[in-house]
Amino acid sequence: MASKSNRAVMEPETDRSSHSPELLLGLYRMLVKCRMCDEKARILFRQGKYKGNFYSGVGQEAAEVGTAYSLREDDWIAPSHRDWTSNIIKGVPLKFCFAQLFAKTTSPDRGRSSPAHMGYPPLHVITPASSIAAQLNIGTGVALGIKKLRQDAVVVAYCGDGATSFGGFHEALNFAGVHKLPIIYTVQNNLWAESVPLRLQTALTNLSDRAKAYGFPGFPLDGNDVLAVYDAAQTAIARARAGEGPTLLECKTYRWYGHSEIDPAKYRSKEEVEAWKKRDPIVLFEKQLFDKKLLTESKKAEVAASITDEINEAVEFAEESPYPEASELMDHIWG
Amino acid sequence: MSRTITMLQAINEALSQEMERDDRVFILGEDIGLSGGVFKVTDGLLDKFGEERVLDTPLAEGIIIAASIGSAMMGLRPVPEIQFADFITPAVDQIIQQASKLRYRSAGGYSCPITIRICCGAGGGSGLYHSQENAAWFVHEPGLKVVMPSTAYDAKGLLLSAIRDPDPVLYFEHKSLYRQAKGDVPEGDFTVPIGPAVVRRPGRDLTILTYGLMTQFSLDAAEQVSKKGVEAEVVEIRTLAPIDKATILSSVRKTNKVLVVHEDKKTMGFGAELAAIISEDAFEDLDGPIMRVTGPDVPPIPFSPNLDKAWQVNTEKILAGIEKLAAY
Numbered sequence: 001m002a003s004k005s006n007r008a009v010m011e012p013e014t015d016r017s018s019h020s021p022e023l024l025l026g027l028y029r030m031l032v033k034c035r036m037c038d039e040k041a042r043i044l045f046r047q048g049k050y051k052g053n054f055y056s057g058v059g060q061e062a063a064e065v066g067t068a069y070s071l072r073e074d075d076w077i078a079p080s081h082r083d084w085t086s087n088i089i090k091g092v093p094l095k096f097c098f099a100q101l102f103a104k105t106t107s108p109d110r111g112r113s114s115p116a117h118m119g120y121p122p123l124h125v126i127t128p129a130s131s132i133a134a135q136l137n138i139g140t141g142v143a144l145g146i147k148k149l150r151q152d153a154v155v156v157a158y159c160g161d162g163a164t165s166f167g168g169f170h171e172a173l174n175f176a177g178v179h180k181l182p183i184i185y186t187v188q189n190n191l192w193a194e195s196v197p198l199r200l201q202t203a204l205t206n207l208s209d210r211a212k213a214y215g216f217p218g219f220p221l222d223g224n225d226v227l228a229v230y231d232a233a234q235t236a237i238a239r240a241r242a243g244e245g246p247t248l249l250e251c252k253t254y255r256w257y258g259h260s261e262i263d264p265a266k267y268r269s270k271e272e273v274e275a276w277k278k279r280d281p282i283v284l285f286e287k288q289l290f291d292k293k294l295l296t297e298s299k300k301a302e303v304a305a306s307i308t309d310e311i312n313e314a315v316e317f318a319e320e321s322p323y324p325e326a327s328e329l330m331d332h333i334w335g
Numbered sequence: 336m337s338r339t340i341t342m343l344q345a346i347n348e349a350l351s352q353e354m355e356r357d358d359r360v361f362i363l364g365e366d367i368g369l370s371g372g373v374f375k376v377t378d379g380l381l382d383k384f385g386e387e388r389v390l391d392t393p394l395a396e397g398i399i400i401a402a403s404i405g406s407a408m409m410g411l412r413p414v415p416e417i418q419f420a421d422f423i424t425p426a427v428d429q430i431i432q433q434a435s436k437l438r439y440r441s442a443g444g445y446s447c448p449i450t451i452r453i454c455c456g457a458g459g460g461s462g463l464y465h466s467q468e469n470a471a472w473f474v475h476e477p478g479l480k481v482v483m484p485s486t487a488y489d490a491k492g493l494l495l496s497a498i499r500d501p502d503p504v505l506y507f508e509h510k511s512l513y514r515q516a517k518g519d520v521p522e523g524d525f526t527v528p529i530g531p532a533v534v535r536r537p538g539r540d541l542t543i544l545t546y547g548l549m550t551q552f553s554l555d556a557a558e559q560v561s562k563k564g565v566e567a568e569v570v571e572i573r574t575l576a577p578i579d580k581a582t583i584l585s586s587v588r589k590t591n592k593v594l595v596v597h598e599d600k601k602t603m604g605f606g607a608e609l610a611a612i613i614s615e616d617a618f619e620d621l622d623g624p625i626m627r628v629t630g631p632d633v634p635p636i637p638f639s640p641n642l643d644k645a646w647q648v649n650t651e652k653i654l655a656g657i658e659k660l661a662a663y
Contacts, residue, residue, distance in 0.1 A: 108442070109444060110442040113441075121441060121445050122444075127437070131432045131433075134432060134433060137433075138401055140398065140402060141406050142406070148361070148409075148411060167425075168428070171401075175392070175393060178393065333438070333439055333478055334438070334480070335443075
């Protein structure tokens with residue numbers, strides 16, 4: 001968990017009472033939306049509605065929502081395979097996200113990428129690859145382009161704890177440090193790189209310490225506290241926009257399910273999973289909102305109902321969309 | 336106006352003129368700025384364009400290519416350099432998993448107009464890790480274009496085409512040709528299109544399909560056998576991908592015999608693909624086996640002068656190949 005000293009560094013001017021009700025309820029709705037879409041994607045997979053696999057991010061929503069919620073249209077995100085829902089936060093219409101699951105012509109890439117590899121050029125979502133840390137490298141290149149073009153957009157690039165062991169992670173952070181690039185590296189440390197525990201991945205306690213080697217700040221955060229992540233991200237984004245360079249945010253969190261839908265995750269203890277489920281980022285935030293009297297049971301039900309409607313409409317759209325014709329196979333190889 | 340310059344000067348001139356013409360173009364790589372490049376290919380460009388457009392990078396090929404791909408997605412036209420083809424392996428993930436697939440996987444939503452300049456080839460004693468000619472690795476990957484000039488004229492014209500191309504282009508420069516290949520090159524803007532092969536020497540008896548430094552050696556060999564009454568047609572495949580089947584097949588249909596010559600290793604090399612194409616599309620036109628004169632299947636190019644010499648394809652080896660094929 002984030003130490004108080006680190007939080008103090010990240011939030012020198014942040015007063016939590018200063019978050020507007022609109023922002024708090026917006027963050028809440030987005031957390032619930034990501035959770036419900038992700039759970040729906042899992043169900044659809046189990047129903048055999050699409051093939052391949054799905055990499056659930058349930059349990060990690062606060063890390064994604066906290067970092068991507070306030071981004072502008074011209075900002076970029078570089079998701080990992082587990083960040084399908086980051087498309088939703090960036091504003092990609094839900095119908096396209098579900099069309100991507102089903103690999104239909106109405107998906108942004110006409111059914112070429114599997115759900116783990118969804119991107120969306122109009123809103124600057126980089127297409128992730130399964131090559132570990134690849135999106136951090138491409139995201140770093142985009143940040144170089146932003147700087148060269150003298151724009152004030154930023155890149156939020158995601159990876160898991162596993163990617164921080166990979167050489168490309170270090171090449172990317174080093175390069176971004178040298179050139180003070182406008183990028184926020186967000187490590188969702190869920191303690192497991194597929195089935196490899198953190199203790200066999202690193203000798204560090206905080207992965208955020210890796211930033212020290214590259215000359216920019218890194219902060220360990222309670223990744224299940226959406227406001228802690230949001231506040232830290234706001235500081236990092238402001239720093240990036242001001243040309244002061246990258247930040248590494250380590251969001252300590254947990255994935256509730258296996259690495260993918262075909263992984264029963266028997267390598268983890270039930271006690272560990274249950275302990276983390278008790279720290280459900282949505283429930284934690286709900287409590288805060290109830291305390292502030294911003295949320296009621298009926299409002300909560302209303303949010304869930306409206307998202308259910310959105311999801312049903314999107315799934316219907318996706319199901320009714322056609323598959324690409326075989327004749328499209330050779331399209332878009334070269335320009 | 337044209338004048339005689341070296342391939343090295345032609346490459347430098349193309350970079351300089353394109354950077355002047357298009358402010359989206361920038362170059363990046365190891366030792367390209369302050370030192371002007373190991374072979375001085377980028378000499379003078381830092382002084383002319385400044386650090387923002389001539390970027391000395393950390394020694395990390397993966398991020399050199401990734402930084403190029405990402406900035407190309409932002410609309411820029413990066414020209415990264417891989418100092419030696421031997422060092423390209425750390426960047427292969429970025430080239431194959433990212434650059435080659437980006438357009439296809441996004442159905443045209445993203446594209447990747449980068450030109451990767453790669454110094455390649457045996458230079459006589461350069462040893463294990465400064466000698467490889469490995470262009471064929473990348474020909475296997477649709478989405479990439481692969482070119483290798485052998486003349487100063489093509490070096491400039493192909494580089495300008497590559498930088499203006501909407502797709503990732505791997506531009507291989509043979510280090511033995513940098514100062515040795517000299518020729519008339521226009522001072523102004525011109526392009527040599529990516530794609531077409533070129534018949535460097537017409538002949539009726541057999542076709543030599545070759546590229547890179549081997550073009551020179553093949554032309555030398557063709558001149559020598561001409562004295563013995565054998566006329567070899569030399570076709571230079573300046574663009575390895577996408578391949579110009581029409582020019583190749585038309586030459587095969589004329590001569591009915593094919594010798595493939597390349598510096599790279601034999602097994603699964605570019606020559607194997609050429610043989611397969613010809614066998615599929617011009618089988619009835621062949622009067623003999625498709626033969627290959629190539630580098631041997633030895634893991635690295637050895638350092639000792641005798642071994643290095645034994646390794647290299649040279650005019651004598653090509654002559655032997657021609658004679659064997661002509662006898663059919």
